[in-house]
Amino acid sequence: MSTPLSFPPSVARQLSRRSVFEALLHRSPISRADLAKVTSLSKQTMSEVIDAFEQQGLVRPVGRTRGNVGRTAVLYELSPDSGQVLGIDLGAQRLTVALADIAGRVLAEADEPTDSRGGAWTLDQIARLSDRLARDNHTHPSRIRSIVMATPGVVNPKSGAIEMAPNITGLDHLNVVGLLGEKLGSPAVLENDINLALLGEIWHGCARNVDNVAFLALGSGVGLGLYVNGRLVRGENGAAGEIGYLPIGGDPLQAESRLQGCLEYQIGAAGVVRRYREAGGSEVGSERQVFERAQTGDPTAATVVEETARLTALAAAAVIATVDPQLLVLGGSVGSRPDFADKVARLVLQLSARSVEIRTSTLGRRAGVVGALSVALRRLHDEIFGVAELTTALPLPPPAQRSASQ
Amino acid sequence: MSTPLSFPPSVARQLSRRSVFEALLHRSPISRADLAKVTSLSKQTMSEVIDAFEQQGLVRPVGRTRGNVGRTAVLYELSPDSGQVLGIDLGAQRLTVALADIAGRVLAEADEPTDSRGGAWTLDQIARLSDRLARDNHTHPSRIRSIVMATPGVVNPKSGAIEMAPNITGLDHLNVVGLLGEKLGSPAVLENDINLALLGEIWHGCARNVDNVAFLALGSGVGLGLYVNGRLVRGENGAAGEIGYLPIGGDPLQAESRLQGCLEYQIGAAGVVRRYREAGGSEVGSERQVFERAQTGDPTAATVVEETARLTALAAAAVIATVDPQLLVLGGSVGSRPDFADKVARLVLQLSARSVEIRTSTLGRRAGVVGALSVALRRLHDEIFGVAELTTALPLPPPAQRSASQ
DNA sequence: ATTGATTCGTCAATAGACCGAATTAATATG
DNA sequence: CATATTAATTCGGTCTATTGACGAATCAAT
Structure with a gap:
């Protein structure tokens, strides 16, 4: 339980190194003087840290400053290799x-x-x-x-x-x-x-700087990625976000529902194709064709798409009610179709008690x-x-505890 | 963005103090020698820290060890005042x-x-x-x-x-x-x-030492507490767990659903009473009476209770599919009724793809x-x-970043 | 070209924090 | 009563970071 390692003065150095590295990460070509300012470490310490980094091959000089009054400074950046x-x-x-x-x-x-x-x-x-x-x-x-x-x-x-x-x-x-x-x-x-x-969208995509995000992916299957309190939610068995099993869109006790999930049975690619066939639509090879036909005026396909959007929106509303994200991202080959995403977004706003921002994936398959x-x-x-060991919250004592005195 | 404060060697002391405090929290009457062992700090440092704590009034001596070979040790505990x-x-x-x-x-x-x-x-x-x-x-x-x-x-x-x-x-x-x-x-x-x-159950109740917990409370209203990755989920607006708004048990676009929530309209106390009345039951003052009548053989009440359990289980299944908790706790004045909780538990296990542990609140209204x-x-x-500033994960650089060299 | 202002980076001195070893203190055991 | 054993203190040494002083390098102006 309690921290196994001691904290020699070198934790201080470790923290210094860490914050210097962070500064290098974000303002890459930068001088030691500027680094000292940003990290509010002393120039002296900065020189020591940078020397160590350079010997380690972590950092390399890239030219000098020019044009400013005063002595030129050596600029450093993280070494790519x-x-x-x-x-x-x-x-x-x-x-x-x-x-x-x-x-x-x-x-x-x-x-x-x-x-x-x-x-x-x-x-x-x-x-x-x-x-x-x-x-x-x-x-x-x-x-x-x-x-x-x-x-x-x-x-x-x-x-x-x-x-x-x-x-x-x-x-x-x-x-x-x-x-x-x-x-x-x-x-x-x-x-x-x-x-x-989801993490991709958070780093480089449409969810930058957001701490509470739900990513709803609809493609061959349906799935959800959850980012809460700035951390990914995996769940106890890694099964968080398996919203194919949401009890929406059918009888959740039915055989198909139990096997592949109630919701997925309806709005997964196979479900879309099946529903189109059952509604009397002509034979199609993939769910994509159903969406294309809906756009070119096939009323049967349009109905199927409409219902798919409705169920997707219900799922999204369920997620929103449960975790109250700041942002909902729609992704996946189906979910990121602009026409479809628009329908879903409109429905979600009708269904949810409070308004949520909704965007479609910007990175797509990347x-x-x-x-x-x-x-x-x-x-x-x-x-x-890493400073992982230091970061845990102070655990509270178990209930059995009673005062030794009195 | 970057850490504003510098790290004088005193971070080390702060961390030492912290880990000594933690040890005191968990093994309360304890000697300095033992503290040194547990925290793996030196006896020397330990004496310094304890001296400081004592001067601060944070800690006080409570007797000495007895019966062991060797010099007796002074025992310390956290000072209650x-x-x-x-x-x-x-x-x-x-x-x-x-x-x-x-x-x-x-x-x-x-x-x-x-x-x-x-x-x-x-x-x-x-x-x-x-x-x-x-x-x-x-x-x-x-x-x-x-x-x-x-x-x-x-x-x-x-x-x-x-x-x-x-x-x-x-x-x-x-x-x-x-x-x-x-x-x-x-x-x-x-x-x-x-x-x-929920946090009460995690500290002193039935959810001790569990990192992923969903707490479903059913009483006058219906609500959910979520504990994920060892942290409480509040949501962007503090509205996480407002599962009264789950699109389950009725038409989510109906006026009542939009106002007080689709699910809550059915299984909140008012909903239970209303459904009992609509089903032809005699007049009752509170939902509690409906549950009592169900137990004493009123078939109408029994049907209403059964339906309430079914909807509760659907909501639980939705939560489980979304966040995959290790443990589901049932609470609230209705939710913690043993007969009711049993029904819900059985249904949830039928509905969920993987089995989840289910318990009822042990602290009740406390x-x-x-x-x-x-x-x-x-x-x-x-x-x-607090060491909050040190604990944040190293943020990754934004996408715009390009190498300055080449 | 020389001088001044300004900025970069290093040197030297100092203080805080840690550890290990040696030392002193207090107890149980034979 | 001597001895083994454990507790706590003292001392010396190391590591880290800060501060202030200083040399070095540059731009700007005379």
């Missing part, structure tokens, strides 16, 4: 990989169709694509120090293993984290794709990789400058 | 007040019917009762250093003001925080009563005050030993 991170988005159709340096500068991105054979083939494909990406960018895979992969399905927050990956075959029984880390030579972590898309990068980056930073 | 906190639960019917010392030992508790005139009378009543409680316990109101009050309705998380208090008249337009703090002579904070009941005490205590601790 001091550490890199890899983000992977493993989708059922598409595999995307991106590389960023320690300062969060995105160096490169690549994607290709996912190997449909699944299992070990998929892992091989990931390794190959990542490797190529690194080499094409004049860097070496060994520089990569943190890897995060977005995957559909439920990721167990304790073991980090994939528990249900409906659309990618043969991954549930593999030690994906272990194998991936081994193949790529650095620690890898998995996270649900919707959660990472959201997953970007989010993966952001987590990989954060993990790397924590590894170098 | 070094700081006290007050918890208040302002209910529509009942006003409860409790006093605890800095170590979380509950010193006294008192309650009486709420002054039905509301507004300023209620505030006066609170001040009077609190004052009496302090004096009856040989302490002085001036020793109280932190006050937290539970109140029904939505509390704005930014201003701390009551925004909707449906059952207590004349409080919404008063500066309750200010007046209360003034009357009682120390800083006061408001929090929603269900949120505090939950609110206990939770208020826990928050008041935490605020006091943070005031003395």
